[in-house]
Amino acid sequence: MAQLKLENLKKQFAPNVIPVKDISLTVNDGDFITLLGPSGCGKSTLLRLIAGLEKPTNGKVILDEKELNNIPPGDRNMAMVFQSYALYPHMSVFDNIASALKIRKIPPEEIKNRVSVVSSNLGLTDLLNRKPKQLSGGQRQRVALARALVRKPDVFLLDEPLSNLDALLREKVRAELKQLFANQNKPVIYVTHDQTEAMTLSSKVVVLLDGLIQQIDTPDRIYNQPANKFVAGFVGSPQMNLLNLECKQGSALLGETIIPLPKGNESLSEVDLGIRPEDITLATENHKITVTGKVLLTENFGRELLVSVEIPNSNHFLRILINPELQWNENNIKLALNPNKLHWFCTNTGNSILSGINN
Structure with a gap:
């Protein structure tokens, strides 16, 4: 069982630039936690702190009782899906999905089996020999997800993965994501400014503003029992x-x-x-x-x-x-x-x- 804990996490870049001020949060196996808030609220910086791409000024990132502050990103066993897909253009779909496994020197037969299972689940089996430029936006996004899933990480981190998709495709992939991660039973932290994604995907929503948590709750309570005026006005369309x-x-x-x-x-x-x-x-x-x-x-x-x-x-x-x-x-x-x-x-x-x- 994986448990991710953030204790009084803070990130300061300059005296007046503090995107993450004091964040404490616990994410358990099976939790789908969405970090929701406007641009500049600190949600992407918080995700980078968890991944190890940034070092916290204060506070701790703890996974299964082990502090990760001084552990490099590659050794944290976390899979991150970026907004930009970040696929290797010269590699096939198969090689893109398998890239992290090859770096870890996983045996070729196991790599083939893992890629086959994940590709089948995501409808990529017929695309494994294609290059990214031959794929649609939705297909590229699924390849990025497959690359994360095939690693069998302890924690999934997703940074606005649907923002580059058009409205109809975003709705389709959103439904696929919900079902996909429900079967993983791993902690998932998802960053978005889209409240529809937050409300439909999450087991809990963390609403952020100016580097501070405004409310942590279920989507239903966030909508029906907002803790403050900001949450009330930010969540809901048309606006309250x-x-x-x-x-x-x-x-x-x-x-x-x-x-x-x-x-x-x-x-x-x-x-x-x-x-x-x-x-x-x-x-x-x-x-x-x-x-x-x-x-x-x-x-x-x-x-x-x-x-x-x-x-x-x-x-x-x-x-x-x-x-x-x-x-x-x-x-x-x-x-x-x-x-x-x-x-x-x-x-x-x-x-x-x-x-x-x-x-």
């Missing part, structure tokens, strides 16, 4: 509505609408309210929290419409998802907010006031 509201007498004010604050927070003078577009509907008489506004913009997504609604007397607008078959008055559209789907955040810290985090 986030409104800074004035509070009076234990309620937040959205235009003419009064929304009761969560218990224990009635003394707040202002608060940030979040609600996802899919959690707002056209109002009926049975809805408790309703708000009226004017339609500013309608975007057709085919299956649904994304409608931007201005709320009078508030300097706010809400984006909502509506079935195209429904009818409404553009100048006086009445909306209902699902009271069970409201997210509340401390204005000063951005932390959820319902998550138990100090705010």
Whole structure:
């Protein structure tokens, strides 16, 4: 059983350049952990620290109770898949896949057997004699994955491996990846800024910002119980509505609408309210929290419409998802907010006031 641990990991390149500030994380066999965050948040640097391509300024990388800080990349038994595929253009597919095994002086017959099994699993058997220039983008990506899998490493590291693929091919390869690594039962650390990849592939998502972990949780909890305003706004498409509201007498004010604050927070003078577009509907008489506004913009997504609604007397607008078959008055559209789907955040810290985090 392989277990990878990061203890207070930090990487500093210059006094004001600290892409990884203080990261602690444990990844067990079978875990598919995605590092998710915007460009510059430190996710690729963190992956390079794990692989040994960078040395940490502080902290430790530990695999099965063994510290790896001073062990070179080639001796860590980790397989890394890069964004650029990194295939040898003069080698055949077979030789690209087998290259790491040949360096380790694995017997030729075992190399042949390993390559045969991995190639069959990835649909590369008929391509083994081709050169990379004769392959499509999806085929090249599978060759890069095969080269990692054939090594039978202790840990898999993947750095945005699907970013060079077009949208339809990315969806196909993403599904293949999920099934492929489910059968490996090894720790997998996957770097991406694409939240769809993170939410569909991962057993847990690590959301990063400015070199610090914002939340570690299952995809479901990341989406439905964000720890702070950054996570709430970064995860989800269309983006969550986030409104800074004035509070009076234990309620937040959205235009003419009064929304009761969560218990224990009635003394707040202002608060940030979040609600996802899919959690707002056209109002009926049975809805408790309703708000009226004017339609500013309608975007057709085919299956649904994304409608931007201005709320009078508030300097706010809400984006909502509506079935195209429904009818409404553009100048006086009445909306209902699902009271069970409201997210509340401390204005000063951005932390959820319902998550138990100090705010």
